[in-house]
Amino acid sequence: MPRKARRSYSATDKVAILRHHLLDHVPVSDICDQHQIQPTLFYRWQRQFFENGTAAFSSPSSRPDVSPLGAENAAPDICPRGPRLLARVLPGGGATASRRGP
Numbered sequence: 001m002p003r004k005a006r007r008s009y010s011a012t013d014k015v016a017i018l019r020h021h022l023l024d025h026v027p028v029s030d031i032c033d034q035h036q037i038q039p040t041l042f043y044r045w046q047r048q049f050f051e052n053g054t055a056a057f058s059s060p061s062s063r064p065d066v067s068p069l070g071a072e073n074a075a076p077d078i079c080p081r082g083p084r085l086l087a088r089v090l091p092g093g094g095a096t097a098s099r100r101g102p
Contacts (some may be wrong), residue, residue, distance in 0.1 A: 014045045021046075 009017070017035060020026050021042075032039050 015043070017051070018046055018049055 017031060017037075021028055028039055028042055032042055033039075059070055
């Protein structure tokens, strides 16, 4: 039996799929059935998303510069647009109220 051709999902597609679970509380099994992906792939995307989420809260001066030539050689699980993608997922565009101590 021939193998199915692999599909590739853009970063935007992956975030939309994760968002469907995280914000709409759709079960992972339903999402995986709908998009025809394995649950292990879903959980890998989720782990990568949360591991790179700290970039959303770092100051612009501490973020590494990504040149157009260097972006194609970057590791596949690192997304230079992470802060913008995280802002799309979080309610209110990623803006959070600052907390002050008592």
